[in-house]
Amino acid sequence: MTELQTTPAAAPTEPTAPSRLPGAGKTAAAVVLTVVLWASAFVAIRDVGHTLSPAPMALARLAVAAVALSVLVAFRHRRSRIVLPPRKSLLLISVYAVLWLAGYTVALNAAERHVDAGTAALLVNIAPLLVAVLAGKVLGEGYSRPLIIGSVVAMGGVAIIAAGGDSQRDWIGIVLCVLAALLYAAGVLVQKVTLRSVDGLTAIWLGCVIATVSLLPWAPQLIGELRAAPAGAVLGVVYLGLFPTAIGFTAWAYALRRMDAGRLSATTYAVPAVSVLLSWVLLAEVPTGYGLLGGAICLVGVAISRRRGK
Secondary structure, eight states: OOOHHHHHTTHHHHHHHHHHHHHHHHHHHHHHHHHHHHHHHHHHHHHHHTTTTTHHHHHHHHHHHHHHHHHHHHHHHHSSSOOOOOOOOOHHHHHHIIIIIIIHHHOOOOOOOTSHHHHHHHHHHHHHHHHHHHHHHHSOOOOOOHHHHHHHHHHHHHHHHHTOOSSOOOOHHHHHHHHHHOOOHHHHHHHHHHTTOOOOHHHHHHHHHHHHHHHHHHHHHHHHHHSSSSSHHHHEEEEEEIIIIIIIIHHHHHTTTTTTTHHHHHHHHHHHHHHHHHHHHHHHHHHHHHHHHHHHHHHHHHHHSSSSSO
């Protein structure tokens, strides 16, 4: 009797420990990939925005992403039939597609016609704090001490970067960035609810398709602007569609399904820091002392926010 009682008690401890590591590692990798790709998007949008108007650029970006994800989904289901989510889930996907993928993208494109990429990244980064606050109340995620402390620290880093900026801040651009942040936060909350019943790839694929359809009224303007656009601008739009959108949002959806919305959104406080680094490498813009200090504080805040509260 003693052997029968003690043997099963010790056995479960063996397989459970290593099984958690791969999943955690994949989620962390998805978060890092999202941050880097989204940070690069601010630089690319600023560059392409001199050639394409806000709505046509968003249409081209989302159309590229929709095509790429459609190919991926078709390959994934090459031996099975694609089953669409139920009507309620499709409605939720449509809501965040219009609010976030379409509305946020257009607002950000318009904002970066008035403010530089770094300033836009800073202003849009009020969204993670909005998500953390709203998710704690609306989604019942609560407010852990590490999340609150980390968010405050990261916002302090953002403020330091902003204090060292020397670019002229156009109030139209500021209002558009705040609007983009609000659409971002609303979209994340709706997407989090959607991912309870829909896998990440399907959700972002259908979201990109629906967002593309919602922007089709600007198709004639896009065609006209693409005819006169240089090759660099066209390649920039393709980059935005394939990497920050198709890959970046898919990685985000993967992580969002496995993390609280508040904790995951807090990691995007690192986006301004990465934007500073990318501007340094790609645009030869040497960051100021404020940029380096603020970026380091942003990363510290992200690290704190990701700790598990008691």
